Amino acid sequence: MSATLDAPLPSAEQIAQVRVPTTRRYLMCRPEYFTVEYSINPWMDPSCAVDTRVAVEQWTALKETYEALGHKVELIDPEPGLPDMVFAANSGTVIDGVVLGSRFRAEQRAAEADHFRRWFLRNGYRDVTMPTSINEAEGDFAWTGTVLLAGTGFRTDPGAHAEAQEVLGVPFVSLRLVDPRYYHLDTALFVLDDRSARPEICYYPDAFSAGSQRVLRRLFPDAVLATAADAECLGLNGVSDGHNVVLPVEATALGSRLADRGYQPVYVDISELRKSGGGPKCCTMELRD
Incomplete structure (x- = not known):
């Protein structure tokens, strides 16, 4: 888009004309052994009953949604004793075929x-x-197509940001998370469009430190801002192909705002997987070859 930062935003109709989906390749892991047997984030409560059968059904629906949108899904076999392996995004970052693995806290x-x-x-x-x-990995790394947004504060160490730059050969911007729920x-943030000259993101400001909020406003003045209600249903754990945006079924208010920008919300039920603090993106590692 050619609008300057000082010009009015294009209308939804104008934006909708340039929203073009691009085919993606994802790596996923069936939640065959999914359960909540320990607590490593505020969402996890081992005393809360988990229905693995329902988790598998919801995951399968997510996988089939990607395939219906034209994307390719690769699979890694689940392993007994690793109930969170379903959250494939946490185990690798791939840019231009270069892979940086993970090291969990x-x-x-x-x-x-x-x-x-x-x-x-x-x-x-x-x-x-x-x-x-x-x-x-992609739990704390979001590739915008021009810069790697890199989170820290609860899981990924700040030193991992410079390591990612060295390994992947892309510049990074560090962002500090301050709310343990996120x-x-x-x-707290996902990329809407990583294939245009002007990348677009969606984020929940209150999940970030004051300084990081200023950075995000400077870099992405036209970002879609999420509300507390959007974040509380893990609405920011979305996956976009540049046009279609896969969101939790509860995130309808966020979906409406994205539709106003020309994106197409696609809703999935991830309620069982959310018991471990996961949503669509957590289940989805993008293979950028």
């Missing part, structure tokens, strides 16, 4: 990283680096 999830490393090697990736700093960047 919680010991309960540590073994997941090597399962994903082996998947990458078995599937033809040769430039695979495992991090030295605590790094929870412990990963992908619970």
